[in-house]
Amino acid sequence: MAFISNFIHSLMKAYHVYKESSLHPFRKILSIFCMKLAIISDIHGNLEAFQAVLDFLDREGIKEVICLGDVVGYGANPNECVDLVKATMDQTIAGNHDWGAIGLTDTSYFNSVARAAIEWTAKTLTEDSKEFLKQLPLTRKKDDLFFVHGTPLFPESWNYLFRSLDAQREFESFTQKACFIGHSHTPLAFAQNQRRMVFQLNYSECTFEDDRRYIINVGSVGQPRDMDPDAAVGVYDMDTRRFTLQRIPYNIRAAQEKILKAGLPSALAERIEVGW
Numbered sequence: 001m002a003f004i005s006n007f008i009h010s011l012m013k014a015y016h017v018y019k020e021s022s023l024h025p026f027r028k029i030l031s032i033f034c035m036k037l038a039i040i041s042d043i044h045g046n047l048e049a050f051q052a053v054l055d056f057l058d059r060e061g062i063k064e065v066i067c068l069g070d071v072v073g074y075g076a077n078p079n080e081c082v083d084l085v086k087a088t089m090d091q092t093i094a095g096n097h098d099w100g101a102i103g104l105t106d107t108s109y110f111n112s113v114a115r116a117a118i119e120w121t122a123k124t125l126t127e128d129s130k131e132f133l134k135q136l137p138l139t140r141k142k143d144d145l146f147f148v149h150g151t152p153l154f155p156e157s158w159n160y161l162f163r164s165l166d167a168q169r170e171f172e173s174f175t176q177k178a179c180f181i182g183h184s185h186t187p188l189a190f191a192q193n194q195r196r197m198v199f200q201l202n203y204s205e206c207t208f209e210d211d212r213r214y215i216i217n218v219g220s221v222g223q224p225r226d227m228d229p230d231a232a233v234g235v236y237d238m239d240t241r242r243f244t245l246q247r248i249p250y251n252i253r254a255a256q257e258k259i260l261k262a263g264l265p266s267a268l269a270e271r272i273e274v275g276w
Contacts, residue, residue: 036060037142039218039234041068041149041182043085044097045075045121046222046272047258049231052250053221054088062235066140068182068218069095069149071133072125074117074268075222076258082129094136095149095183096158097121102130105158113265120264144177145236152179152215160184164198167215171198178214180234185220187232187245208241216243222255222272229275 072078099105101121138155140147150158153173167190189203219232230247256269
């Protein structure tokens with residue numbers, strides 16, 4: 001049933017592929033039947049990083065994309081990023097900055113830089129952007145995959161997940177084969193075996209095994225924090241069940257100049273250059 005569903009979905013998007021894609025005609029045809037899913041998170045108003053990721057996905061013929069939230073916050077192009085998300089994502093869920101910018105979640109715990117950014121973003125968002133962010137859900141499901149911004153247990157609490165000990169509890173809160181998360185801006189991967197033992201994996205690539213379940217953090221498009229400034233995008237091959245984390249370079253200088261010109265804290269421009 002999953003194959004039939006994906007096949008129908010691919011056919012429905014065929015016209016869009018032919019009309020909008022810049023791919024060579026032969027590669028356009030192949031992309032229609034691509035069984036890969038891209039998962040991105042934490043764009044944070046960084047239009048240059050987001051566009052570079054979309055260009056990469058276009059070149060690879062990957063047309064199904066899920067966004068794990070935090071479309072806005074920190075970066076200088078929140079409305080443009082919202083518009084691109086609306087036009088290109090198959091599914092999008094809410095992040096704490098998305099809801100914080102429209103008053104749907106508490107931001108009092110934000111540090112001074114994050115608070116200044118969210119206040120600027122709140123004033124900058126158009127009504128259309130606010131309406132879009134307002135209707136985003138906290139979780140999504142697709143086949144045997146689960147998607148959430150923070151953690152599957154209490155997603156509205158915006159908790160972070162870094163340790164295997166904490167991952168143990170999170171595995172008990174969803175039933176799917178794998179859960180994809182963002183929020184920390186730091187790529188990570190955990191696996192749980194049949195004995196419910198949890199351990200960390202190489203997050204850059206792994207193939208899903210029958211007797212294991214997975215939690216994978218796909219990192220950040222717009223503000224990576226793993227000392228690699230390149231935008232991160234997760235790619236899951238639904239045929240081979242292989243996950244890879246791709247890093248995409250982009251015009252960091254242009255994003256920095258926009259941040260400074262907008263009057264946002266200079267630390268936001270500094271950190272995207274080194275990925276911290």
